Amino acid sequence: MRKRAYLAIMLLNIAADILLPALVLVALTPTGLPTAVRLAIGGTLLTGKAVAGRVETGVFRWRFGILVAALATTAIVGCYLAGFGAVPSMVAGAITSGVLVIGDLLLDRSRPTLDGFALLVLVEVALGVVLTSISGDARFVLARTSLYMAVGGVYMLVSAFTTNPLMRTALKPVAANGDPARAEAFDRTWEKSRQFRAIYRGLTAGFGVVLLIDAVLRIVIIYGQPADAVTKTSFTSQIPLIVMVALWFVIGRGLVVPRARRILDAEMEVSSR
Template sequence: MTKNTGAQGRTEQQKQNPSVLDNFLPLVLDVGVPLGSYYLFKDALGMSTFAALAWSSVVPAVRTVWALVKERKANGLAGLILAVNLVSLLLTFVSGDPRLMLAKDGVVSSTVGIGILLSVRMGKPMMTAGLKPFLVKADAAKEAAWTRLTSGAAARSAEFLRKERAYSVVWGLALLTECVARVVGAYTVPVDTMVWLGTVFVVGAIGIGMLVGGGLAIEPMQEMLKAETESGAEVGEAGATAPAAA
């Protein structure tokens, strides 16, 4: 009896104060595993591009179907990665023109960028999956403050939600810009140059997303989250003091 109660207590505590791994696990499963397995199959195991894409699509496919059947909702990140892989699978049949092969790599960025922007339009910004763990840092008080801010219960909820959407918009636009630059470069820059320049475009897009997104959204959100956390702590202390005074 005592052991069961202790186990249940630990389980409830883990739910209320999840670890960093718990917060990042969905992001790792939906994005990290498919991308990592693709390069493992292709570069380390020597599989063809088609086979590597097919095998790396297994996890996002299972995650997408599981979310639809079990949770009755769409898994945005897993579904997006699956869609990107399917588009890439179709494009592997396009060959012969080296410039076209370079340009088609931009389809991945454009698909992800469009998916992120659509998620903002639907009211569920996709980049929040990676943003929330970074800001909350597995802190129960910050987790509660985040919930109040995103649910509309806090005074600065509207401003907080605007910054949350802005962060995803920045990343969506950065990836779309990278796609346009890659396609233009594929047909205007020498092929040998474009082979390494494509990587520069990707790194540049990531840098822009981090720099602009950090200044435009992350820093203001950190301040609002800190203020809301302190406000919640003060309310809790006042509630605990009132019965004692009575």
């Protein structure tokens, strides 16, 4: 049950990342705000969720996430209502997010080093500041997600060849299923088995490839539609990612992960003798 709950939370987390900006875009339609501004607000909510941490770990700083999202959204809406225009307002929101993220990284004494996930968030926030200042065109604002996906994809591919691939960290609790002895066996197996390491490296690299392919397809879909169809495109542009993530999950869950489980089970048997 614990394993299923962990996987369910992971999938819901991915679903939120995919759909949140589009849902915010639709929900804010009655406000009369420009499409680009509404998309930017959706992006600030996603940034707040990202800087709060990974939901499935149970260490999710929801207060800080809400703070980042609320202040960045306030900056966007406040500047726009003050007459600064769409682009300056979106830049103000992006800078607000960036200042809060950098401040958190500098002041968080519990974080001895800049971990990979925090670095990824920081890079994407900085990229958001730069991209937001380029254009207020709604399609461009929507398409900038492709660059975030590309950065995430590159990060995944690089992570796959490190000593701690992202999927090793993300899926270890699933493999351990709440058993400390099994968690220790997971680490021993990682050190001993090249095949075990290759499985988790492959899962990490595979997800990176999914993100890179999506980055390309997303731009093709967005700019293949009329400029006035951004609301519809905000949903249709998500379809390739949904399909590819589902395929990655099915292949991993059905074919790849069982091999890793058998290797881990063998290590558990050896250690129990």
